[in-house]
Amino acid sequence: MSERRELTKQEEAIFKKELVQLIPHLRAFARTLAGDAAAADDLAQDAMMKAWDARGSFQLGTNMKAWTFMILRNQFYSEKRRSWRQTQLDQEAAERTLLAVDDPEAPIVLDEMRLALHQLPAEQREALILVGAGGFAYEEAADICGCAVGTVKSRVSRARRALQSILTDGSYERDGAPAGDAMRSILDHAERLSGVR
Amino acid sequence: MIEQSPKTTGSRRREQTRAADEARLRQQAIGVRLRQLFDEVVNEPVPDDFLEILRRADDSSKGGAR
Structure with a gap:
Protein backbone atom coordinates (compact mmCIF):
# COMPACT_ATOMS: atom_id res chain seq x y z
CA MET A 1 0.00 0.00 0.00
CA SER A 2 2.62 2.51 1.04
CA GLU A 3 5.03 1.32 -1.58
CA ARG A 4 7.38 4.05 -2.59
CA ARG A 5 8.98 4.26 -5.90
CA GLU A 6 10.92 6.67 -8.03
CA LEU A 7 8.69 8.48 -10.50
CA THR A 8 9.80 8.91 -14.07
CA LYS A 9 10.36 12.45 -15.26
CA GLN A 10 7.09 12.30 -17.12
CA GLU A 11 5.14 10.99 -14.14
CA GLU A 12 6.70 13.65 -11.99
CA ALA A 13 5.58 16.34 -14.41
CA ILE A 14 2.02 14.99 -14.40
CA PHE A 15 2.01 14.81 -10.62
CA LYS A 16 3.26 18.34 -10.30
CA LYS A 17 0.73 19.70 -12.76
CA GLU A 18 -2.13 18.05 -10.87
CA LEU A 19 -0.76 19.25 -7.56
CA VAL A 20 -0.62 22.84 -8.82
CA GLN A 21 -4.23 22.59 -9.96
CA LEU A 22 -5.22 21.46 -6.48
CA ILE A 23 -3.62 24.39 -4.67
CA PRO A 24 -6.78 26.57 -4.74
CA HIS A 25 -8.81 23.71 -3.26
CA LEU A 26 -6.22 23.02 -0.59
CA ARG A 27 -6.27 26.69 0.34
CA ALA A 28 -10.05 26.68 0.61
CA PHE A 29 -10.11 23.54 2.76
CA ALA A 30 -7.32 24.90 4.96
CA ARG A 31 -9.29 28.10 5.44
CA THR A 32 -12.23 26.15 6.85
CA LEU A 33 -9.97 24.31 9.28
CA ALA A 34 -7.67 27.08 10.41
CA GLY A 35 -10.01 30.04 10.11
CA ASP A 36 -7.25 32.63 10.04
CA ALA A 37 -6.20 33.20 6.42
CA ALA A 38 -2.45 33.42 7.02
CA ALA A 39 -2.37 30.29 9.19
CA ALA A 40 -4.48 28.55 6.56
CA ASP A 41 -2.01 29.35 3.80
CA ASP A 42 0.86 28.05 5.93
CA LEU A 43 -1.10 24.86 6.43
CA ALA A 44 -1.87 24.57 2.72
CA GLN A 45 1.81 25.10 1.83
CA ASP A 46 2.94 22.47 4.31
CA ALA A 47 0.40 20.03 2.93
CA MET A 48 1.47 20.78 -0.63
CA MET A 49 5.12 20.09 0.25
CA LYS A 50 4.24 16.92 2.14
CA ALA A 51 2.33 15.72 -0.90
CA TRP A 52 5.26 16.58 -3.15
CA ASP A 53 7.70 14.73 -0.89
CA ALA A 54 5.40 11.72 -0.78
CA ARG A 55 4.81 11.65 -4.54
CA GLY A 56 6.53 8.27 -4.76
CA SER A 57 3.80 6.67 -2.66
CA PHE A 58 0.90 8.16 -4.59
CA GLN A 59 -0.87 5.83 -6.98
CA LEU A 60 -1.11 7.77 -10.22
CA GLY A 61 -4.62 7.66 -11.58
CA THR A 62 -6.29 7.54 -8.17
CA ASN A 63 -8.02 10.47 -6.53
CA MET A 64 -5.28 12.97 -5.89
CA LYS A 65 -7.63 15.58 -4.49
CA ALA A 66 -8.81 13.23 -1.75
CA TRP A 67 -5.22 12.18 -1.09
CA THR A 68 -3.96 15.74 -0.67
CA PHE A 69 -6.95 16.69 1.48
CA MET A 70 -6.15 13.78 3.77
CA ILE A 71 -2.55 14.96 4.04
CA LEU A 72 -3.70 18.48 4.83
CA ARG A 73 -6.14 17.29 7.44
CA ASN A 74 -3.54 15.08 9.15
CA GLN A 75 -1.10 17.95 9.10
CA PHE A 76 -3.66 20.23 10.73
CA TYR A 77 -4.53 17.83 13.53
CA SER A 78 -0.95 16.87 14.30
CA GLU A 79 -0.01 20.55 14.56
CA LYS A 80 -3.06 21.18 16.68
CA ARG A 81 -2.08 18.43 19.07
CA ARG A 82 1.40 19.89 19.35
CA SER A 83 0.18 23.33 20.21
CA TRP A 84 -3.43 23.47 21.24
CA ARG A 85 -2.76 26.72 23.04
CA GLN A 86 -1.54 28.35 19.86
CA THR A 87 -4.61 27.07 18.05
CA GLN A 88 -6.82 28.70 20.61
CA LEU A 89 -5.10 32.01 20.06
CA ASP A 90 -5.44 31.56 16.30
CA GLN A 91 -9.12 30.97 16.80
CA GLU A 92 -9.50 34.27 18.59
CA ALA A 93 -7.58 36.03 15.85
CA ALA A 94 -9.81 34.34 13.28
CA GLU A 95 -12.93 35.55 15.00
CA ARG A 96 -11.64 39.09 15.08
CA THR A 97 -10.85 38.86 11.38
CA LEU A 98 -14.28 37.48 10.63
CA LEU A 99 -15.98 40.29 12.45
CA ALA A 100 -14.06 42.95 10.59
CA VAL A 101 -16.22 43.35 7.50
CA MET B 1 -61.67 6.71 9.90
CA ILE B 2 -60.35 9.09 7.33
CA GLU B 3 -63.83 10.48 6.76
CA GLN B 4 -64.13 11.45 10.34
CA SER B 5 -62.13 14.60 9.90
CA PRO B 6 -61.09 14.98 6.28
CA LYS B 7 -60.56 18.66 6.63
CA THR B 8 -58.24 18.43 9.60
CA THR B 9 -56.23 15.59 8.09
CA GLY B 10 -55.96 17.43 4.80
CA SER B 11 -54.84 20.67 6.30
CA ARG B 12 -52.41 18.92 8.56
CA ARG B 13 -50.92 17.19 5.55
CA ARG B 14 -50.70 20.46 3.70
CA GLU B 15 -49.06 21.97 6.73
CA GLN B 16 -46.51 19.15 6.83
CA THR B 17 -45.80 19.45 3.12
CA ARG B 18 -45.29 23.15 3.48
CA ALA B 19 -42.93 22.67 6.39
CA ALA B 20 -40.97 20.06 4.44
CA ASP B 21 -40.76 22.37 1.43
CA GLU B 22 -39.59 25.18 3.64
CA ALA B 23 -36.93 22.98 5.24
CA ARG B 24 -35.74 21.81 1.85
CA LEU B 25 -35.55 25.37 0.62
CA ARG B 26 -33.49 26.36 3.61
CA GLN B 27 -31.11 23.46 3.16
CA GLN B 28 -30.68 24.33 -0.50
CA ALA B 29 -29.93 27.91 0.39
CA ILE B 30 -27.40 26.81 3.00
CA GLY B 31 -25.80 24.55 0.40
CA VAL B 32 -25.52 27.39 -2.09
CA ARG B 33 -23.98 29.63 0.52
CA LEU B 34 -21.58 26.98 1.72
CA ARG B 35 -20.28 26.30 -1.77
CA GLN B 36 -19.97 30.01 -2.36
CA LEU B 37 -17.90 30.40 0.79
CA PHE B 38 -15.57 27.63 -0.36
CA ASP B 39 -15.43 28.72 -4.01
CA GLU B 40 -14.63 32.24 -2.99
CA VAL B 41 -11.26 31.00 -1.74
CA VAL B 42 -10.84 28.54 -4.63
CA ASN B 43 -11.24 31.44 -7.05
CA GLU B 44 -8.70 33.64 -5.33
CA PRO B 45 -5.43 33.92 -7.23
CA VAL B 46 -2.85 31.56 -5.75
CA PRO B 47 -0.16 33.51 -3.88
CA ASP B 48 3.18 33.39 -5.70
CA ASP B 49 5.03 31.74 -2.83
CA PHE B 50 3.13 28.47 -3.35
CA LEU B 51 4.52 28.05 -6.84
CA GLU B 52 7.88 29.41 -5.79
CA ILE B 53 8.27 26.86 -2.99
CA LEU B 54 7.24 24.03 -5.27
CA ARG B 55 9.63 25.19 -7.99
CA ARG B 56 12.52 25.32 -5.52
CA ALA B 57 11.74 21.84 -4.24
CA ASP B 58 11.55 20.54 -7.78
CA ASP B 59 14.91 22.11 -8.65
CA SER B 60 16.63 20.70 -5.61
CA SER B 61 15.23 17.21 -6.22
CA LYS B 62 16.52 17.38 -9.78
CA GLY B 63 19.90 18.77 -8.83
CA GLY B 64 20.40 16.92 -5.56
CA ALA B 65 19.01 13.44 -6.17
CA ARG B 66 21.34 12.55 -8.95
Missing part, protein backbone atom coordinates in the same frame (compact mmCIF):
# COMPACT_ATOMS: atom_id res chain seq x y z
CA ASP A 102 -16.20 46.46 5.37
CA ASP A 103 -18.68 45.75 2.61
CA PRO A 104 -22.18 46.35 3.99
CA GLU A 105 -24.18 43.73 2.09
CA ALA A 106 -23.45 40.17 0.92
CA PRO A 107 -20.19 39.63 2.83
CA ILE A 108 -22.06 40.06 6.09
CA VAL A 109 -24.21 37.10 5.25
CA LEU A 110 -21.12 35.11 4.34
CA ASP A 111 -19.80 36.22 7.63
CA GLU A 112 -22.85 34.88 9.46
CA MET A 113 -22.29 31.62 7.66
CA ARG A 114 -18.65 31.50 8.69
CA LEU A 115 -19.52 32.24 12.28
CA ALA A 116 -22.25 29.64 12.25
CA LEU A 117 -19.86 27.09 10.71
CA HIS A 118 -17.37 27.72 13.45
CA GLN A 119 -20.00 26.99 16.05
CA LEU A 120 -20.24 23.43 14.81
CA PRO A 121 -18.09 20.71 16.34
CA ALA A 122 -14.95 20.35 14.19
CA GLU A 123 -15.82 16.87 12.94
CA GLN A 124 -19.27 17.98 11.79
CA ARG A 125 -17.87 21.07 10.12
CA GLU A 126 -15.25 19.20 8.13
CA ALA A 127 -17.69 16.50 7.04
CA LEU A 128 -20.15 19.11 5.82
CA ILE A 129 -17.44 21.10 4.02
CA LEU A 130 -16.03 18.04 2.27
CA VAL A 131 -19.41 16.78 1.08
CA GLY A 132 -21.32 20.03 0.74
CA ALA A 133 -18.65 22.26 -0.76
CA GLY A 134 -15.61 20.18 -1.65
CA GLY A 135 -17.56 17.93 -3.99
CA PHE A 136 -16.55 14.66 -2.32
CA ALA A 137 -18.71 11.56 -2.14
CA TYR A 138 -19.47 10.25 1.34
CA GLU A 139 -17.02 7.39 0.75
CA GLU A 140 -14.21 9.78 -0.17
CA ALA A 141 -14.95 12.02 2.81
CA ALA A 142 -14.81 8.95 5.04
CA ASP A 143 -11.37 8.08 3.66
CA ILE A 144 -10.15 11.62 4.21
CA CYS A 145 -11.40 11.73 7.80
CA GLY A 146 -10.43 8.15 8.58
CA CYS A 147 -13.88 7.11 9.72
CA ALA A 148 -16.83 5.01 8.56
CA VAL A 149 -19.13 6.15 5.76
CA GLY A 150 -22.12 6.02 8.11
CA THR A 151 -20.30 8.29 10.52
CA VAL A 152 -19.75 10.88 7.79
CA LYS A 153 -23.40 10.67 6.77
CA SER A 154 -24.63 11.27 10.29
CA ARG A 155 -22.13 14.08 10.87
CA VAL A 156 -23.25 15.81 7.67
CA SER A 157 -26.92 15.57 8.54
CA ARG A 158 -26.36 16.74 12.09
CA ALA A 159 -24.26 19.62 10.77
CA ARG A 160 -27.00 20.64 8.34
CA ARG A 161 -29.64 20.63 11.05
CA ALA A 162 -27.42 22.55 13.44
CA LEU A 163 -26.51 25.16 10.82
CA GLN A 164 -30.13 25.70 9.98
CA SER A 165 -31.09 26.22 13.58
CA ILE A 166 -28.13 28.50 14.29
CA LEU A 167 -28.94 30.61 11.24
CA THR A 168 -32.69 30.63 11.86
CA ASP A 169 -32.84 31.24 15.57
CA GLY A 170 -29.62 33.17 15.89
CA SER A 171 -28.41 30.86 18.63
CA TYR A 172 -25.21 32.81 18.67
CA GLU A 173 -24.73 36.45 19.40
CA ARG A 174 -22.90 39.07 17.49
CA ASP A 175 -21.99 42.37 19.09
CA GLY A 176 -24.69 41.63 21.60
CA ALA A 177 -27.41 41.32 18.99
CA PRO A 178 -28.82 37.95 17.99
CA ALA A 179 -28.31 37.18 14.32
CA GLY A 180 -31.86 36.04 13.79
CA ASP A 181 -32.14 37.32 10.26
CA ALA A 182 -29.19 35.36 8.93
CA MET A 183 -31.37 32.58 7.52
CA ARG A 184 -33.67 35.10 5.87
CA SER A 185 -30.83 36.85 4.08
CA ILE A 186 -29.27 33.56 3.07
CA LEU A 187 -32.57 32.52 1.52
CA ASP A 188 -32.92 35.84 -0.27
CA HIS A 189 -29.38 35.61 -1.52
CA ALA A 190 -29.86 32.07 -2.84
CA GLU A 191 -32.95 33.17 -4.72
CA ARG A 192 -31.18 36.12 -6.26
CA LEU A 193 -28.18 33.99 -7.19
CA SER A 194 -29.70 31.07 -8.96
CA GLY A 195 -33.45 31.11 -8.59
CA VAL A 196 -33.38 28.21 -6.14
CA ARG A 197 -36.91 27.23 -5.29
Whole structure:
Protein backbone atom coordinates (compact mmCIF):
# COMPACT_ATOMS: atom_id res chain seq x y z
CA MET A 1 0.00 0.00 0.00
CA SER A 2 2.62 2.51 1.04
CA GLU A 3 5.03 1.32 -1.58
CA ARG A 4 7.38 4.05 -2.59
CA ARG A 5 8.98 4.26 -5.90
CA GLU A 6 10.92 6.67 -8.03
CA LEU A 7 8.69 8.48 -10.50
CA THR A 8 9.80 8.91 -14.07
CA LYS A 9 10.36 12.45 -15.26
CA GLN A 10 7.09 12.30 -17.12
CA GLU A 11 5.14 10.99 -14.14
CA GLU A 12 6.70 13.65 -11.99
CA ALA A 13 5.58 16.34 -14.41
CA ILE A 14 2.02 14.99 -14.40
CA PHE A 15 2.01 14.81 -10.62
CA LYS A 16 3.26 18.34 -10.30
CA LYS A 17 0.73 19.70 -12.76
CA GLU A 18 -2.13 18.05 -10.87
CA LEU A 19 -0.76 19.25 -7.56
CA VAL A 20 -0.62 22.84 -8.82
CA GLN A 21 -4.23 22.59 -9.96
CA LEU A 22 -5.22 21.46 -6.48
CA ILE A 23 -3.62 24.39 -4.67
CA PRO A 24 -6.78 26.57 -4.74
CA HIS A 25 -8.81 23.71 -3.26
CA LEU A 26 -6.22 23.02 -0.59
CA ARG A 27 -6.27 26.69 0.34
CA ALA A 28 -10.05 26.68 0.61
CA PHE A 29 -10.11 23.54 2.76
CA ALA A 30 -7.32 24.90 4.96
CA ARG A 31 -9.29 28.10 5.44
CA THR A 32 -12.23 26.15 6.85
CA LEU A 33 -9.97 24.31 9.28
CA ALA A 34 -7.67 27.08 10.41
CA GLY A 35 -10.01 30.04 10.11
CA ASP A 36 -7.25 32.63 10.04
CA ALA A 37 -6.20 33.20 6.42
CA ALA A 38 -2.45 33.42 7.02
CA ALA A 39 -2.37 30.29 9.19
CA ALA A 40 -4.48 28.55 6.56
CA ASP A 41 -2.01 29.35 3.80
CA ASP A 42 0.86 28.05 5.93
CA LEU A 43 -1.10 24.86 6.43
CA ALA A 44 -1.87 24.57 2.72
CA GLN A 45 1.81 25.10 1.83
CA ASP A 46 2.94 22.47 4.31
CA ALA A 47 0.40 20.03 2.93
CA MET A 48 1.47 20.78 -0.63
CA MET A 49 5.12 20.09 0.25
CA LYS A 50 4.24 16.92 2.14
CA ALA A 51 2.33 15.72 -0.90
CA TRP A 52 5.26 16.58 -3.15
CA ASP A 53 7.70 14.73 -0.89
CA ALA A 54 5.40 11.72 -0.78
CA ARG A 55 4.81 11.65 -4.54
CA GLY A 56 6.53 8.27 -4.76
CA SER A 57 3.80 6.67 -2.66
CA PHE A 58 0.90 8.16 -4.59
CA GLN A 59 -0.87 5.83 -6.98
CA LEU A 60 -1.11 7.77 -10.22
CA GLY A 61 -4.62 7.66 -11.58
CA THR A 62 -6.29 7.54 -8.17
CA ASN A 63 -8.02 10.47 -6.53
CA MET A 64 -5.28 12.97 -5.89
CA LYS A 65 -7.63 15.58 -4.49
CA ALA A 66 -8.81 13.23 -1.75
CA TRP A 67 -5.22 12.18 -1.09
CA THR A 68 -3.96 15.74 -0.67
CA PHE A 69 -6.95 16.69 1.48
CA MET A 70 -6.15 13.78 3.77
CA ILE A 71 -2.55 14.96 4.04
CA LEU A 72 -3.70 18.48 4.83
CA ARG A 73 -6.14 17.29 7.44
CA ASN A 74 -3.54 15.08 9.15
CA GLN A 75 -1.10 17.95 9.10
CA PHE A 76 -3.66 20.23 10.73
CA TYR A 77 -4.53 17.83 13.53
CA SER A 78 -0.95 16.87 14.30
CA GLU A 79 -0.01 20.55 14.56
CA LYS A 80 -3.06 21.18 16.68
CA ARG A 81 -2.08 18.43 19.07
CA ARG A 82 1.40 19.89 19.35
CA SER A 83 0.18 23.33 20.21
CA TRP A 84 -3.43 23.47 21.24
CA ARG A 85 -2.76 26.72 23.04
CA GLN A 86 -1.54 28.35 19.86
CA THR A 87 -4.61 27.07 18.05
CA GLN A 88 -6.82 28.70 20.61
CA LEU A 89 -5.10 32.01 20.06
CA ASP A 90 -5.44 31.56 16.30
CA GLN A 91 -9.12 30.97 16.80
CA GLU A 92 -9.50 34.27 18.59
CA ALA A 93 -7.58 36.03 15.85
CA ALA A 94 -9.81 34.34 13.28
CA GLU A 95 -12.93 35.55 15.00
CA ARG A 96 -11.64 39.09 15.08
CA THR A 97 -10.85 38.86 11.38
CA LEU A 98 -14.28 37.48 10.63
CA LEU A 99 -15.98 40.29 12.45
CA ALA A 100 -14.06 42.95 10.59
CA VAL A 101 -16.22 43.35 7.50
CA ASP A 102 -16.20 46.46 5.37
CA ASP A 103 -18.68 45.75 2.61
CA PRO A 104 -22.18 46.35 3.99
CA GLU A 105 -24.18 43.73 2.09
CA ALA A 106 -23.45 40.17 0.92
CA PRO A 107 -20.19 39.63 2.83
CA ILE A 108 -22.06 40.06 6.09
CA VAL A 109 -24.21 37.10 5.25
CA LEU A 110 -21.12 35.11 4.34
CA ASP A 111 -19.80 36.22 7.63
CA GLU A 112 -22.85 34.88 9.46
CA MET A 113 -22.29 31.62 7.66
CA ARG A 114 -18.65 31.50 8.69
CA LEU A 115 -19.52 32.24 12.28
CA ALA A 116 -22.25 29.64 12.25
CA LEU A 117 -19.86 27.09 10.71
CA HIS A 118 -17.37 27.72 13.45
CA GLN A 119 -20.00 26.99 16.05
CA LEU A 120 -20.24 23.43 14.81
CA PRO A 121 -18.09 20.71 16.34
CA ALA A 122 -14.95 20.35 14.19
CA GLU A 123 -15.82 16.87 12.94
CA GLN A 124 -19.27 17.98 11.79
CA ARG A 125 -17.87 21.07 10.12
CA GLU A 126 -15.25 19.20 8.13
CA ALA A 127 -17.69 16.50 7.04
CA LEU A 128 -20.15 19.11 5.82
CA ILE A 129 -17.44 21.10 4.02
CA LEU A 130 -16.03 18.04 2.27
CA VAL A 131 -19.41 16.78 1.08
CA GLY A 132 -21.32 20.03 0.74
CA ALA A 133 -18.65 22.26 -0.76
CA GLY A 134 -15.61 20.18 -1.65
CA GLY A 135 -17.56 17.93 -3.99
CA PHE A 136 -16.55 14.66 -2.32
CA ALA A 137 -18.71 11.56 -2.14
CA TYR A 138 -19.47 10.25 1.34
CA GLU A 139 -17.02 7.39 0.75
CA GLU A 140 -14.21 9.78 -0.17
CA ALA A 141 -14.95 12.02 2.81
CA ALA A 142 -14.81 8.95 5.04
CA ASP A 143 -11.37 8.08 3.66
CA ILE A 144 -10.15 11.62 4.21
CA CYS A 145 -11.40 11.73 7.80
CA GLY A 146 -10.43 8.15 8.58
CA CYS A 147 -13.88 7.11 9.72
CA ALA A 148 -16.83 5.01 8.56
CA VAL A 149 -19.13 6.15 5.76
CA GLY A 150 -22.12 6.02 8.11
CA THR A 151 -20.30 8.29 10.52
CA VAL A 152 -19.75 10.88 7.79
CA LYS A 153 -23.40 10.67 6.77
CA SER A 154 -24.63 11.27 10.29
CA ARG A 155 -22.13 14.08 10.87
CA VAL A 156 -23.25 15.81 7.67
CA SER A 157 -26.92 15.57 8.54
CA ARG A 158 -26.36 16.74 12.09
CA ALA A 159 -24.26 19.62 10.77
CA ARG A 160 -27.00 20.64 8.34
CA ARG A 161 -29.64 20.63 11.05
CA ALA A 162 -27.42 22.55 13.44
CA LEU A 163 -26.51 25.16 10.82
CA GLN A 164 -30.13 25.70 9.98
CA SER A 165 -31.09 26.22 13.58
CA ILE A 166 -28.13 28.50 14.29
CA LEU A 167 -28.94 30.61 11.24
CA THR A 168 -32.69 30.63 11.86
CA ASP A 169 -32.84 31.24 15.57
CA GLY A 170 -29.62 33.17 15.89
CA SER A 171 -28.41 30.86 18.63
CA TYR A 172 -25.21 32.81 18.67
CA GLU A 173 -24.73 36.45 19.40
CA ARG A 174 -22.90 39.07 17.49
CA ASP A 175 -21.99 42.37 19.09
CA GLY A 176 -24.69 41.63 21.60
CA ALA A 177 -27.41 41.32 18.99
CA PRO A 178 -28.82 37.95 17.99
CA ALA A 179 -28.31 37.18 14.32
CA GLY A 180 -31.86 36.04 13.79
CA ASP A 181 -32.14 37.32 10.26
CA ALA A 182 -29.19 35.36 8.93
CA MET A 183 -31.37 32.58 7.52
CA ARG A 184 -33.67 35.10 5.87
CA SER A 185 -30.83 36.85 4.08
CA ILE A 186 -29.27 33.56 3.07
CA LEU A 187 -32.57 32.52 1.52
CA ASP A 188 -32.92 35.84 -0.27
CA HIS A 189 -29.38 35.61 -1.52
CA ALA A 190 -29.86 32.07 -2.84
CA GLU A 191 -32.95 33.17 -4.72
CA ARG A 192 -31.18 36.12 -6.26
CA LEU A 193 -28.18 33.99 -7.19
CA SER A 194 -29.70 31.07 -8.96
CA GLY A 195 -33.45 31.11 -8.59
CA VAL A 196 -33.38 28.21 -6.14
CA ARG A 197 -36.91 27.23 -5.29
CA MET B 1 -61.67 6.71 9.90
CA ILE B 2 -60.35 9.09 7.33
CA GLU B 3 -63.83 10.48 6.76
CA GLN B 4 -64.13 11.45 10.34
CA SER B 5 -62.13 14.60 9.90
CA PRO B 6 -61.09 14.98 6.28
CA LYS B 7 -60.56 18.66 6.63
CA THR B 8 -58.24 18.43 9.60
CA THR B 9 -56.23 15.59 8.09
CA GLY B 10 -55.96 17.43 4.80
CA SER B 11 -54.84 20.67 6.30
CA ARG B 12 -52.41 18.92 8.56
CA ARG B 13 -50.92 17.19 5.55
CA ARG B 14 -50.70 20.46 3.70
CA GLU B 15 -49.06 21.97 6.73
CA GLN B 16 -46.51 19.15 6.83
CA THR B 17 -45.80 19.45 3.12
CA ARG B 18 -45.29 23.15 3.48
CA ALA B 19 -42.93 22.67 6.39
CA ALA B 20 -40.97 20.06 4.44
CA ASP B 21 -40.76 22.37 1.43
CA GLU B 22 -39.59 25.18 3.64
CA ALA B 23 -36.93 22.98 5.24
CA ARG B 24 -35.74 21.81 1.85
CA LEU B 25 -35.55 25.37 0.62
CA ARG B 26 -33.49 26.36 3.61
CA GLN B 27 -31.11 23.46 3.16
CA GLN B 28 -30.68 24.33 -0.50
CA ALA B 29 -29.93 27.91 0.39
CA ILE B 30 -27.40 26.81 3.00
CA GLY B 31 -25.80 24.55 0.40
CA VAL B 32 -25.52 27.39 -2.09
CA ARG B 33 -23.98 29.63 0.52
CA LEU B 34 -21.58 26.98 1.72
CA ARG B 35 -20.28 26.30 -1.77
CA GLN B 36 -19.97 30.01 -2.36
CA LEU B 37 -17.90 30.40 0.79
CA PHE B 38 -15.57 27.63 -0.36
CA ASP B 39 -15.43 28.72 -4.01
CA GLU B 40 -14.63 32.24 -2.99
CA VAL B 41 -11.26 31.00 -1.74
CA VAL B 42 -10.84 28.54 -4.63
CA ASN B 43 -11.24 31.44 -7.05
CA GLU B 44 -8.70 33.64 -5.33
CA PRO B 45 -5.43 33.92 -7.23
CA VAL B 46 -2.85 31.56 -5.75
CA PRO B 47 -0.16 33.51 -3.88
CA ASP B 48 3.18 33.39 -5.70
CA ASP B 49 5.03 31.74 -2.83
CA PHE B 50 3.13 28.47 -3.35
CA LEU B 51 4.52 28.05 -6.84
CA GLU B 52 7.88 29.41 -5.79
CA ILE B 53 8.27 26.86 -2.99
CA LEU B 54 7.24 24.03 -5.27
CA ARG B 55 9.63 25.19 -7.99
CA ARG B 56 12.52 25.32 -5.52
CA ALA B 57 11.74 21.84 -4.24
CA ASP B 58 11.55 20.54 -7.78
CA ASP B 59 14.91 22.11 -8.65
CA SER B 60 16.63 20.70 -5.61
CA SER B 61 15.23 17.21 -6.22
CA LYS B 62 16.52 17.38 -9.78
CA GLY B 63 19.90 18.77 -8.83
CA GLY B 64 20.40 16.92 -5.56
CA ALA B 65 19.01 13.44 -6.17
CA ARG B 66 21.34 12.55 -8.95
